[in-house]
Amino acid sequence: MRTTSPPQTPNFYRVGAFVISLGLIVLVIVLAGASPVTVIGSMIGGAFGNPDQIGRVFATLSPLLLCAAGLVFTFNAGLYNLGVEGQITIGAIAATFVLRLAFPEGATASIVPPPIAIGLAILAGGIGGVLWGLLAGVLHVYGRISEIFAGLGLNFAATGLAIYLIFGPWKRPGVASLSGTQPFDESLWLGTFGNTEATPVALILALVALALTIIVMRRTYFGLRLRAVGKNLRASYVLGIPARRQLMSAFAICGLLAGVAGALQVAGLFHRLIPNISSNLGFLALLVVMLVNFDPVWILPVAFFFSALNVGSLQLPLSLNLESSLAGVIQGVLVLFALLGRGLAQKYGKRA
Amino acid sequence: MDLNQLLIILATAIATATPLVFAAVGETINERAGVINLSAEGTVMLCAMVGMAAALATGSVIPGFIAAAVVGALVASVVAYGTITLKQSQIAIGFVLALLCSDLSAFLGNPIVRVPGPTVPSFQVPILKDIPVIGPLFFQSDLLVYCSYALILVTWVVFYRTRWGLTLRSVGEQPAAAFARGTNVVRNRYLYTLIGGALMGIAGAAFSLDFKAGWSYRHTAGYGWIALAIVIFGGWNPLRVALGAYLFGVLQSLASFAQDKVAVPTQVLTVAPFVLMILVLVLTSASWLDRLLAFLPAETRRTVLRGIRARPPAALGKAFEQD
Numbered sequence: 001m002r003t004t005s006p007p008q009t010p011n012f013y014r015v016g017a018f019v020i021s022l023g024l025i026v027l028v029i030v031l032a033g034a035s036p037v038t039v040i041g042s043m044i045g046g047a048f049g050n051p052d053q054i055g056r057v058f059a060t061l062s063p064l065l066l067c068a069a070g071l072v073f074t075f076n077a078g079l080y081n082l083g084v085e086g087q088i089t090i091g092a093i094a095a096t097f098v099l100r101l102a103f104p105e106g107a108t109a110s111i112v113p114p115p116i117a118i119g120l121a122i123l124a125g126g127i128g129g130v131l132w133g134l135l136a137g138v139l140h141v142y143g144r145i146s147e148i149f150a151g152l153g154l155n156f157a158a159t160g161l162a163i164y165l166i167f168g169p170w171k172r173p174g175v176a177s178l179s180g181t182q183p184f185d186e187s188l189w190l191g192t193f194g195n196t197e198a199t200p201v202a203l204i205l206a207l208v209a210l211a212l213t214i215i216v217m218r219r220t221y222f223g224l225r226l227r228a229v230g231k232n233l234r235a236s237y238v239l240g241i242p243a244r245r246q247l248m249s250a251f252a253i254c255g256l257l258a259g260v261a262g263a264l265q266v267a268g269l270f271h272r273l274i275p276n277i278s279s280n281l282g283f284l285a286l287l288v289v290m291l292v293n294f295d296p297v298w299i300l301p302v303a304f305f306f307s308a309l310n311v312g313s314l315q316l317p318l319s320l321n322l323e324s325s326l327a328g329v330i331q332g333v334l335v336l337f338a339l340l341g342r343g344l345a346q347k348y349g350k351r352a
Numbered sequence: 353m354d355l356n357q358l359l360i361i362l363a364t365a366i367a368t369a370t371p372l373v374f375a376a377v378g379e380t381i382n383e384r385a386g387v388i389n390l391s392a393e394g395t396v397m398l399c400a401m402v403g404m405a406a407a408l409a410t411g412s413v414i415p416g417f418i419a420a421a422v423v424g425a426l427v428a429s430v431v432a433y434g435t436i437t438l439k440q441s442q443i444a445i446g447f448v449l450a451l452l453c454s455d456l457s458a459f460l461g462n463p464i465v466r467v468p469g470p471t472v473p474s475f476q477v478p479i480l481k482d483i484p485v486i487g488p489l490f491f492q493s494d495l496l497v498y499c500s501y502a503l504i505l506v507t508w509v510v511f512y513r514t515r516w517g518l519t520l521r522s523v524g525e526q527p528a529a530a531f532a533r534g535t536n537v538v539r540n541r542y543l544y545t546l547i548g549g550a551l552m553g554i555a556g557a558a559f560s561l562d563f564k565a566g567w568s569y570r571h572t573a574g575y576g577w578i579a580l581a582i583v584i585f586g587g588w589n590p591l592r593v594a595l596g597a598y599l600f601g602v603l604q605s606l607a608s609f610a611q612d613k614v615a616v617p618t619q620v621l622t623v624a625p626f627v628l629m630i631l632v633l634v635l636t637s638a639s640w641l642d643r644l645l646a647f648l649p650a651e652t653r654r655t656v657l658r659g660i661r662a663r664p665p666a667a668l669g670k671a672f673e674q675d
Contacts, residue, residue, distance in 0.1 A: 080443045145633045160623035266400030325458035332452025343438025
């Protein structure tokens with residue numbers, strides 16, 4: 001059939017796939033017995049209705065940007081770093097460790113000035129993330145294990161460690177529960193914009209990380225070599241690029257940014273360690289970077305849109321008695337059809 | 353611990369492992385044909401929901417299992433179309449589907465959370481159930497469990513003793529050679545990806561209609577990833593994969609048995625299959641193993657290697673370029 005019809009431009013398939021994905025999203029909403037217009041209205045209201053909600057969008061955006069920036073490095077090196085979730089978790093654990101040291105149980109004030117304690121916690125989070133990222137890297141580069149399964153395994157291990165700490169050594173005085181460790185003293189909470197959940201430090205760190213990522217990928221020799229390794233590992237190795245070192249640095253950089261994101265989740269948002277400290281933002285960041293086809297320039301708008309979807313959907317159970325996972329459905333359908341549209345364009349699109 | 357306790361623990365282990373057996377053997381089938389279906393986590397969750405919904409609507413478990421298998425195959429068909437026909441990354445498509453399907457199950461399944469529905473009735477095999485030890489262990493559960501035994505055996509026989517199995521393995525190992533010998537690589541890969549997906553769907557329904565008897569959000573969270581790990585742990589051999597699933601079942605049933613004695617929650621144990629998988633991979637891919645085995649006589653060496661080596665199908669994850 002397709003061979004007889006005149007060939008279409010690649011964009012025809014990309015736009016077509018996008019339109020189909022919108023249609024599918026509408027279909028899913030209708031299947032759940034709701035009206036798409038009401039649902040969209042409720043989600044927009046839920047994301048931008050009041051300062052608290054807008055603050056929450058930015059509180060989601062910051063870790064998402066950090067992880068997405070980190071994943072740009074691993075994706076461009078040709079790696080599917082599914083271990084990003086575990087790197088967030090280990091960052092959060094390391095930050096909690098430092099904050100607990102700074103303010104031991106029973107103390108009345110922090111041992112070191114709070115800003116220094118928080119700074120050290122973020123640093124520790126970054127170091128924890130680097131180590132966890134490098135562990136995945138060693139397993140992949142030197143142990144010849146698929147980075148996907150090494151990463152997934154380390155995610156489970158990190159969550160296991162967090163749960164062990166929450167129920168064991170770091171359990172709340174009295175009863176240990178899945179709601180997490182004892183909250184830190186308020187002096188160790190990262191400052192926020194007014195009474196919202198958004199913290200300026202997190203947002204600034206995230207934007208700086210994204211800007212640096214764009215510069216490194218576009219303007220530096222390191223970025224070029226990384227892309228060469230990602231495009232053709234063997235050829236770049238033969239041409240004298242230290243491929244192993246490039247791959248390991250990609251794992252380390254991604255781990256660093258994810259670890260910082262984890263530390264910020266602890267210091268700025270939850271103020272304690274909880275089992276699902278990453279809130280699946282690492283996986284969401286993977287979707288963001290896949291949707292923008294690994295190009296860091298488009299990360300900011302897409303990540304902002306995805307954050308708004310996440311926050312806006314929290315309104316659905318309250319106002320329409322629908323599940324908030326609609327956000328994930330919309331994000332997933334958009335990314336899936338972007339991938340399929342790309343494939344269709346490559347296969348059937350007319351060469352320009 | 354007396355014999356009776358041990359039997360209870362092992363019987364529980366077999367029951368817990370049964371959905372995993374379906375999922376992991378299904379994944380083994382499509383991976384041996386060269387296609388990773390990374391959507392397992394989402395497929396199992398979605399099909400658990402669909403199976404329950406269909407069983408509630410009809411009042412019987414059989415339509416539930418059929419609906420779950422169909423939806424599992426449908427998700428797999430997206431994987432197949434995106435990766436075989438459109439040659440996109442199997443990891444990317446599978447991963448997106450994993451997230452998408454689990455959220456879809458939560459969104460669409462909202463009305464049937466914790467609604468009591470039909471379950472697979474228990475069925476004790478006459479005569480066999482009275483054999484000491486073996487009877488209570490293997491023949492006092494339900495038809496689904498017996499089907500899982502059959503699935504393991506049939507898959508092994510088809511893989512290694514039939515022409516179909518040879519074709520299946522050839523499109524996963526050397527698709528170009530298989531094509532040159534007149535095998536339709538694309539059609540075979542589609543077929544086995546769909547079969548694998550349908551089995552994952554049955555695994556989902558096995559959770560909601562049998563072992564967890566009900567459905568709620570994230571009820572089966574983690575099992576899809578664990579199934580993927582077990583396939584590697586089992587070295588892509590259906591018997592060893594099933595053994596891996598049962599080993600996991602034993603760990604879980606031991607954990608729930610010891611729950612009141614140990615403070616650590618059972619969630620920590622979900623780490624076990626991954627740690628084991630990584631250890632197996634590190635051990636079997638290391639070069640020192642070859643040096644160590646060099647001391648053995650050639651005949652024994654080959655048997656030992658075949659026994660422990662976890663080598664993925666050569667063309668796993670790669671799109672087949674026909675021209």
